[in-house]
Amino acid sequence: MVNRSDVHYWGAGPAPLPTAVLEKASQVLLNYKDKGIGLCEISHRSPDANEILAHAKQTLTYLLEIPDDYEILFLQSGGSGEFSATVYNLVAIWVEKKRAKIAEEVGDDKGEVLRRLRTVVDEELKLDYLVTGSWSLKASQEAARLVGAKHVNVAVDARKAGDGKFVDIPSEDKWTLTPRTSGGGPALVYFCDNETVDGVEFPAFPHSLEGDDAPLVCADMSSNFISRKVDVRKYAVIFGGAQKNIGNTGIAIVIIRKSLLPPAVTYASADLLRELNLPVGPIVLDYPTIAKNNSLYNTLPIFDVWIAGQVMAGLVNTYGAKRIGGQEDISNEKARIIYETLDKYPNVYRVVPGNAVRSRMNICFRVHGGDADKEKAFLAGAEKKGLLGLKGHRSVGGIRASNYNAVSLEGAKTLVSYLEDYANSA
Structure with missing residues (x-):
């Protein structure tokens, strides 16, 4: 018989979990807090579930020093679902800002507002993607599927400098980011911080995405979450599937600026997006809905959140103030x-x-x-x-x-x- 102590598992995901966490999990699966039922059986709306959610948020906040003006969401989308969610949510914000600006200029003439807005969307809507590996390529392809290829700007495709392969990240002076202006810029800039398939990782946050007029940066950190320090303030959205460094398969974690959530900002309505031939996302990927309901709009797998919380708590206990x-x-x-x-x-x-x-x-x-x-x-x-x-x-x-x-x-x-x-x- 092979024991866990006899092997070292290097799989890319689902990935290994700390043995101590799995041993504790085997107990709570059968009998959680001596209640006579297992953790997978408790209500996701119970006080225990809310306690588990709060603990996971607290430990992640401590580890990454997440500022108070950010919210943590748990979803069942996986990283791939967040390729879509970031597009749905941030395009809706971009459109509403454009609509409000046009309305200031033309007043209550809704027909004129819509006419001008259609032109603005057609000519100005851009989503920038830094394609440095297989997952960022998939993210850019999903964006093109949702809003149309003409609205997706692949600001860098690393294959062009790597003989068709993802082996490097071209220098920033070779990137073709959508220009930032006082009245515009891209709806988002996406990059994958660490490419699981290709073994490429950004050594640091890109300099060209910094500054007072910085665009809304979305970073996929699925495979290097909680492995190094992160200046969260540089990002509008950070997301990642839990199944690599944080927990087992089943949840994705999103860290989002509260300024991108109501009432701080207004999203374009579903009716307006349909009028503009833009996609309307499913409610389970709607950040305002998930935030308003403390990640419990639908039945969240609380066991998966508990695992993530235990893994992160282990790091807190091990490294303390570091x-x-x-x-x-x-x-x-x-x-x-x-x-x-x-x-x-x-x-x-x-x-x-x-x-x-x-x-x-x-x-x-x-x-x-x-x-x-x-x-x-x-x-x-x-x-x-x-x-x-x-x-x-x-x-x-x-x-x-x-x-x-x-x-x-x-x-x-x-x-x-x-x-x-x-x-x-x-």
Whole structure:
């Protein structure tokens, strides 16, 4: 029989969870707080459920030092659902701002307002996407599906500089962002902070997205959530699926500026959006509705929120005042020793992304230039050492070590030892 302690799991998601959290979960699934029923059986509108939600928010707020003027939402959309949600919600804000400005100029003539607004939407509506990997590409494609390709500005497509592959992030002077003006700019700028498939991570927040006139920046952090410090104030929306660093599959987490929620801002009505041939999003992806109902508009999987809260509470207990900086140090150290070992044997291993954008979370490399048989043998040898989940994504192949928080430093050292042994015997 193989025990959990015998293996180190490097899968990209669903990903490993702390054993202590799973042990506690096995208890609360059967009997939560000695109530005689399990956590999956309690009402999502009960005081216990609200307590679980509040605890998860509190721990995430502490870890990332989330300012008071931000709200945390829990949804069942996954990261892919948020590709759509950000478009629905932020386009509705952009349209309403344009409508209000036109109404100031022409008064109560609703027909004239609509006529001018149609022209503005047709000529000015843009959503900027930084396409640096497989997930940002999917996000841009979803935006084009919802609002039309003419409204989507791919400000950078990293494949053009990488011989058709996602291996680098072009310098910002090569980006073609929609110009910011006093009266306009893009409805949003989207980027994926860490590309799970391709192993590309932004080393820092883009300089060109900063400033007093900064656009509404939406960042997908699904695979590097709570792995490093984040200046939340730079973002309008941060989102991510929980199933990599935070919890099990089932929920997405959104951190959003309260200034983007009513009553601070007004969204274009569904009727107006239909008049403009723009999409109206489903109610379960409507940020104002989710915020108003404390993430409980529909039946939220409270067990999944509980898992996330327990994982984050474990980090709080471990690192205390260092907050997420403590985990960042460990994440960096694990990535450092793995990359150093790969670089030590260039005749055996080749890291896929460029040096400056190597992901700390998803370490993608090829063995013997991508020789299929040798990579298969490498994976088989790794499994014998208890190193599981190292096969690369089906779309790109190769090897991928997903270095998430639940992978211990000991696990990283075990992988390093195997990399050394394999290289010396190759």
